[in-house]
Amino acid sequence: MRAMQPLFPPAPIALAAALALATPLLAAAQPAASGNAGAPGVGTPGVGTPAAGVPTASSQPLGAALGELSAATGTPIGFAPALVAGKTARTFSAGVTTRQALDQLLAGTGLIAVPEGRGFIIKAAPAAGETAALGTVTVTAQANRDGTTEGTGSYTQTGPTRTATGLSLTLRETPQSVSVMTRQRMDDFKLETLADVMEQTPGIAVYRQGNATDFQARGTSVNLQTDGMAQVSSGWYYLTSTLFSLDDMAEIDRIEVLKGSSGLVVGKGNYGATVNMIRKRPTREFQASARASAGSWDTYRAQADISGPLNEAGTLRGRLVASAMDAGSFRDYEKSNSQMLFGALEADLSPDTQLNVGMTYRQREASGIGTTQPIQRYTRAGAEVPWMPRSFNAGAPWGGYEQETLNLFGSLEQRLAHDWKAELKFSHQRATMDDMKAGYFYDQDRASFGRWADMNNDNWSVNLDVHGPFTLWGRTHELLAGAGISRFSGSAKLPLNPLSLVPLADLGVRFAQGGAALREPDYGNLNWGDNSFNQKQRYVYAAGRFQLGDPLQLIAGLRVTTFEELDTTPYWWNSDMKESGVLTPYAGLVYELNRNVSLYGSYANIFQPQTSQTEQGTALPPEKGNTFELGAKGEFLDRRLNASLALYWMKTRNTGEETGGLTPGGDTAYRAVSSATRHGWELEMSGELARGWQAQGSVVQQNSSLNGATAYPEYQLKLGTTYRFQQGALSGLTVGAATRWQGKTSVSNAAATLAQEGYALLDLMARYQVDRNLSFSINVNNATDRKYLAGMTNFSAAGLFYTWGAPRSVNLGVRYDY
Numbered sequence: 174m175r176a177m178q179p180l181f182p183p184a185p186i187a188l189a190a191a192l193a194l195a196t197p198l199l200a201a202a203q204p205a206a207s208g209n210a211g212a213p214g215v216g217t218p219g220v221g222t223p224a225a226g227v228p229t230a231s232s233q234p235l236g237a238a239l240g241e242l243s244a245a246t247g248t249p250i251g252f253a254p255a256l257v258a259g260k261t262a263r264t265f266s267a268g269v270t271t272r273q274a275l276d277q278l279l280a281g282t283g284l285i286a287v288p289e290g291r292g293f294i295i296k297a298a299p300a301a302g303e304t305a306a307l308g309t310v311t312v313t314a315q316a317n318r319d320g321t322t323e324g325t326g327s328y329t330q331t332g333p334t335r336t337a338t339g340l341s342l343t344l345r346e347t348p349q350s351v352s353v354m355t356r357q358r359m360d361d362f363k364l365e366t367l368a369d370v371m372e373q374t375p376g377i378a379v380y381r382q383g384n385a386t387d388f389q390a391r392g393t394s395v396n397l398q399t400d401g402m403a404q405v406s407s408g409w410y411y412l413t414s415t416l417f418s419l420d421d422m423a424e425i426d427r428i429e430v431l432k433g434s435s436g437l438v439v440g441k442g443n444y445g446a447t448v449n450m451i452r453k454r455p456t457r458e459f460q461a462s463a464r465a466s467a468g469s470w471d472t473y474r475a476q477a478d479i480s481g482p483l484n485e486a487g488t489l490r491g492r493l494v495a496s497a498m499d500a501g502s503f504r505d506y507e508k509s510n511s512q513m514l515f516g517a518l519e520a521d522l523s524p525d526t527q528l529n530v531g532m533t534y535r536q537r538e539a540s541g542i543g544t545t546q547p548i549q550r551y552t553r554a555g556a557e558v559p560w561m562p563r564s565f566n567a568g569a570p571w572g573g574y575e576q577e578t579l580n581l582f583g584s585l586e587q588r589l590a591h592d593w594k595a596e597l598k599f600s601h602q603r604a605t606m607d608d609m610k611a612g613y614f615y616d617q618d619r620a621s622f623g624r625w626a627d628m629n630n631d632n633w634s635v636n637l638d639v640h641g642p643f644t645l646w647g648r649t650h651e652l653l654a655g656a657g658i659s660r661f662s663g664s665a666k667l668p669l670n671p672l673s674l675v676p677l678a679d680l681g682v683r684f685a686q687g688g689a690a691l692r693e694p695d696y697g698n699l700n701w702g703d704n705s706f707n708q709k710q711r712y713v714y715a716a717g718r719f720q721l722g723d724p725l726q727l728i729a730g731l732r733v734t735t736f737e738e739l740d741t742t743p744y745w746w747n748s749d750m751k752e753s754g755v756l757t758p759y760a761g762l763v764y765e766l767n768r769n770v771s772l773y774g775s776y777a778n779i780f781q782p783q784t785s786q787t788e789q790g791t792a793l794p795p796e797k798g799n800t801f802e803l804g805a806k807g808e809f810l811d812r813r814l815n816a817s818l819a820l821y822w823m824k825t826r827n828t829g830e831e832t833g834g835l836t837p838g839g840d841t842a843y844r845a846v847s848s849a850t851r852h853g854w855e856l857e858m859s860g861e862l863a864r865g866w867q868a869q870g871s872v873v874q875q876n877s878s879l880n881g882a883t884a885y886p887e888y889q890l891k892l893g894t895t896y897r898f899q900q901g902a903l904s905g906l907t908v909g910a911a912t913r914w915q916g917k918t919s920v921s922n923a924a925a926t927l928a929q930e931g932y933a934l935l936d937l938m939a940r941y942q943v944d945r946n947l948s949f950s951i952n953v954n955n956a957t958d959r960k961y962l963a964g965m966t967n968f969s970a971a972g973l974f975y976t977w978g979a980p981r982s983v984n985l986g987v988r989y990d991y
Contacts, residue, residue, distance in 0.1 A: 233813055233861060234326035238262035238278055239295065241331060241812055246271050249292030253458030253481070254324020255990045256284065256295060259942055261864075261899070294457065322355035322427045323453060328867040328893070329815045329860035330355060335401065336429040336449040338716050338730060338759065339438055339638065339653050345806045346718075348728055348761030348775035350432035350819045350855055352376060358869060359422060361895050362911055362938055363466070363952045363984055365474065365498075367450070368418045370428055373911055375857050375871030375891055377430065377446065381964040381976045383567065383613075384507075385545045386418040390432055390446035391823060392851050392877045392885045396439050398449040400582065402600040402634045403439065405661040405708060415537075415576060416604055416630060423476050423496040424515035424533060426453045432855070433800035433821060436757030436779035440710050440734040444779045444798030444823060454529070455490035455519040456480045461991040468952075468984030470501035488521040503563060503980050506570035506689055507541035525588035535578040543568025543613040543688060544623065547966050547974035554972075555924025558617045561685070563960065563977040569612035569691040578604040593641030601633040612691040615674060616971050617684040622672035622694050625665050626701065634659040651718040653730075663706040667742075668699040704742040711735045716759065724765040728775075732757045738782055750782045752795060770807045776800070785829040788842040796827045814860035823851040830879055833923070833969075841969045851877045868894040884965065886915035888931075895938070905942040910935065920967040927973040929962040934978075950986040955979060 235257040243250040248271050265277035275286040275293060286293040320332035330353040333341035337349050344351055352375040354364070364370040368386045371377045377395070380387045388395045397404040397417055406416045422428075428450050431438075435447040459481030466474045480492035494515040501508055517531030546567045549558045580602040587595045606628040615621045638655025672694050677683065682690040716730030736752040761775035777800045783793040804819035829843035836842045853875035862868050870892035875885065895909030912935050919928035935957050940950040955978075963978035 233262055233811070233864065235260040235262045235278070235282060235284075236324040237327050237331065237813060237861075239275075240325060242271070242274055242278065243292075244331065250275070250286075250295065251292065251457040252295035252324070253456050253460040255460035255462060256297065256458060257282075257324055258326070258990060259945060260284070296458075320427070320451070321454070322353070322357065325355070326357050326867070327813065327860060328355055328358050328869045329353065329813070330427065330429075331812050334429050336398075336431045336438065336447065337435070338728060339401075339655070339714070340640070340651060340716055340718055340728065342718070342728075343808075344815050344817070345771050345808050346726070346728075346763055347806075348763050348773035348804075349777065349800075349802055350376070350804070350817065350821075350857070352430045352432070352857060352871070353859070354428040354430070356426055357867070358893065359425075361867075361907070361909055361940070362893060362936060363950075363986065365421060365423075366418070367420050367422060367428075367448075370422060371418075371448070373891060373893055373913065374428070374430055375869070376432055376855055376873045376889070377448075378885060378889065378915070379963070381978075382966050382974075383543045383546045383976055384539075388418070388446075388448065389885060390430070391444075391821070391853065392875055392879075392882060393445035394443040395430075395446040395448050396435065396442040398439075398447060399580075399600070400452055400598070401438065401449060402582070402598065402636070403442075403632065403659055403661075404602070405632055405659075406630055406663065415539075415574070415606075416578070419509075419511070419537065420535065421496050421498065421511060421513045422450070423478070423513060424452055424494045425450050427451050432819070433802060433823065434777035434779040434798050436734075436777065437714060437716060437730045437732050437759040439779060440712050440732060440757065441708075441736050441752075441755075441781060442779055443781060444800060444825070452515075452517070452531070453478075453480075453492060453494065455492040455517055457482060457487055457490060459991075462988060464986060464988040466950075466984050466986035469982035470503060472498070472500040472982075472984070474498040474500075483518075490519045492517045502541070503977075503982075504541070504566040505564050505687055507539075507566055507568070509537065509539040511535065511537040527586045528583070529586070530581075530583035532582070533578075533580040535576075537576045538573065540573035541566060541568055541570045541688075542572050542574070542611060544572075544611045546613040546615065546621075547964065547976040549614075549616045549972055549974050550927050551922075551925040551973040552616070553922065553924065553970065555922075558972075559685075561687075563980055565977075566688050567614045569688040569693070571693045572611040572613070572688075574606050574609035576604060576606045578602065589639070589641065591641065593639060595637070595639045598636045599634065602631070604630040610693070610696075612693065613688055614677075614684055614691075617677075619674045619676055620680060620682075620691055621674060622691075623668075624671075624696050624699065625667055628665040629663065631662045632659070645719075648720040650720055652715070653717065654713075654715045656713045658712075659710045661706070661708040665704045666701040667704055668696075669702045670698070670700050702742075705740070707737075707739045709737045726763045726765075728759075728761040728763065730759040732759075734780075736780075736782065740784060750792070750795070752780070752782065755780055766805075769809055770805060772805050774801075774803045777802075783827070783829055785843040786836045786838075786840065787844060788832060788834045788836060790837040793829050793843060793845045794827045796825060796829070798823060798825045810861065814858070814862065816858045817856070819855045821853060821855070825849045825851075828879065831969075835969060839970060846879065849877075849879050851875060851879075865897040865899050866894070867896075868892070870894070883917075883919045883921075886918050886931075888914075888916040890914040893936075907938075907940045907942070909938045911938075912936070918965065920965045920973055922967055922969070922973060925973055927965050927975060929965065932959055932961045934959055934961070946990050948988045950988070952984045952986070953981065954984075955981045957981075 239250050260282045262278045263280045265274045283298050284295050285298045287296050337347045354370050371388050372379050376390050378389045431447045434444040461479040463477045476496040478494045483489040483491045496513045499510040514534045520528045548561050582600040584598040609625045611623040636657035640653040642649050642651050712734040714732040719727040721727050734755045738750040757778045759777050764772045779798050781796045785793050800823050802821040806817040826847050827845040828849040830846045832842045832844050834842045855873045857871040859869040873889040891913050893911035895907050897907040914933035916931045934955050937953040937956050942948045958981040961978045962975045964976040966974040
């Protein structure tokens with residue numbers, strides 16, 4: 174495995190200079206616009222008032238152009254994403270009314286704008302001899318104004334995000350790094366599970382250990398949310414992976430990733446990043462799609478999505494999404510199948526009240542799993558174990574599980590006087606696995622057999638907040654206040670007398686035969702022990718956006734959390750942790766340098782109780798993480814392109830660091846390290862570079878003062894791009910490529926080092942749009958068939974281990990939109 178040199182100079186100064194040089198060029202490339210487009214204080218033109226300050230859209234996807242027009246004028250514009258998909262907006266004149274701008278945008282598209290309430294609905298133009306008819310529809314929002322990316326065709330988010338602070342801020346107004354994986358980005362490269370998406374998300378490292386998958390940012394773990402509600406799992410690493418990383422993303426509109434500490438919105442958690450999955454919502458216009466695909470290793474998948482109004486007035490809307498997958502694997506005898514059903518209802522109970530309720534049901538079966546067990550490369554004494562082929566599976570074919578998950582969720586939104594709004598949200602998720610069996614090679618000399626029963630994972634959260642504008646010192650500000658409670662409980666039965674570390678000689682098998690050589694044991698004499706994990710958070714929080722001056726905003730907040738955790742396992746530990754009145758402050762300044770570029774600085778905090786133990790067997794005190802960040806963000810080309818540069822420092826207290834010794838129970842021992850630091854820089858760009866050319870790219874560098882930091886790449890580059898041909902013989906064809914490169918990583922013990930030199934992967938895609946309804950696609954992952962290690966593990970008691978990354982794979986797909 175040959176080392177690859179960094180593709181960019183490892184210096185943030187060079188990147189800052191590049192951004193500074195690009196700013197005037199990109200700004201100059203924008204079409205001229207009247208007024209101060211996008212600046213604070215832009216008015217809210219009505220249906221017939223001049224659309225001053227509205228950019229004159231030029232040959233961009235129609236969905237994105239309608240979203241920008243709605244956001245700039247404050248006029249709700251409702252449309253079905255499928256209706257505008259593949260259509261290009263026309264240029265409209267500066268200084269025209271919103272009505273005139275819409276007519277010019279839609280010219281030649283076969284669509285018309287029909288006035289409704291305070292805004293418009295986009296409809297198909299009536300056929301000759303017909304008249305346009307539309308039932309009574311109350312337009313309360315436009316698909317793009319809440320940050321929705323479906324139907325925009327874009328690799329960037331033009332609407333607001335609440336992931337960082339709870340306030341509705343654009344990416345440029347948010348004083349922290351935020352990366353967004355849009356629906357188009359996921360569809361183009363067939364990123365169908367959460368792990369797939371994270372592989373191509375800027376700044377995220379995906380770490381694999383056997384069948385388990387972990388996500389890391391800035392050298393540490395991440396938090397998971399869905400629609401801003403926490404997703405927590407038990408302390409068992411493998412259960413975490415089976416619950417979330419393999420989830421199908423068919424019902425997700427976008428994934429917003431907040432880098433750094435996020436205590437204001439998370440409370441207790443990790444300080445690497447927060448991954449927030451935002452669900453699709455019912456649409457005001459009918460739309461439907463169906464797709465199917467087939468690929469390498471006998472992988473087959475189907476998906477259907479239907480959405481629209483359920484009554485004539487359009488005040489009740491629904492959405493149903495279903496997917497099913499049956500897949501093999503590049504590992505011998507490994508198979509899985511899964512089904513997902515998502516349903517949501519949205520009801521306008523009154524002009525000021527909206528109710529949203531829904532459910533997601535998931536079912537998954539897997540066989541041939543080796544759980545968290547990778548492949549041994551070095552023994553504890555440093556002796557080499559021969560490399561195994563990529564198809565090698567440490568797990569037995571009869572090992573596996575069946576899992577069911579049901580998530581119920583909803584919200585009640587109430588408009589109040591003076592543009593204030595209250596929102597009550599709830600979420601409850603329950604996941605169960607009645608029985609999971611595993612047999613696997615622990616190392617080259619021994620095998621282990623495991624069985625777990627009655628596994629349950631319960632998450633529920635309730636949150637209430639109010640937010641709105643207020644006037645102080647002659648300026649308009651925004652305030653958010655809220656309170657909530659979240660609880661998690663997990664339980665499982667594990668054998669007190671497991672069949673572990675059985676010599677292979679006693680079984681009559683050899684390591685090189687793989688897990689298929691292991692026979693299922695007799696489990697009849699197992700004695701079961703109860704394991705339980707319980708957490709509870711109660712919290713209140715407040716945040717505000719204060720206009721200190723025309724170009725300067727202060728964004729500040731505070732969260733107060735009471736946290737309890739009680740974990741009981743007969744194997745290793747019993748922990749009872751409590752933290753009361755934990756303060757997690759937040760502060761950020763955003764300075765608008767000009768109409769395109771903002772400078773920012775921020776401070777964020779978070780805390781994390783720990784179950785890691787010292788060599789004496791005591792738990793480490795809670796870890797506390799502080800993130801300091803400085804940066805610049807820009808919006809260019811009529812907000813179709815976002816760019817950012819961030820410098821960050823992370824200071825932690827009580828961070829767990831391996832001592833090299835063992836706990837009384839035989840686990841890896843840790844010590845608490847004060848003032849551990851991580852620092853680095855990130856450069857990111859996403860959006861439309863030119864007509865039909867979408868791109869998302871990032872370069873990330875990180876350093877750490879912690880021992881063992883070499884397990885994380887110091888440098889990382891990700892780039893995904895597509896080009897859609899507009900005319901000529903290739904009209905209807907979209908081609909694209911995505912590459913992922915990372916620097917050298919390694920793990921070590923006292924006797925040996927296992928290293929993966931820097932490597933790059935290349936994914937390719939092509940899609941042909943036959944007509945407005947039908948398209949065909951092909952995707953090739955790891956097109957060069959690069960052989961690489963997707964994860965390396967140091968098991969102190971056994972040596973150094975590795976997990977192979979996936980070889981080349983091909984996927985063919987077809988999609989039909991109604």
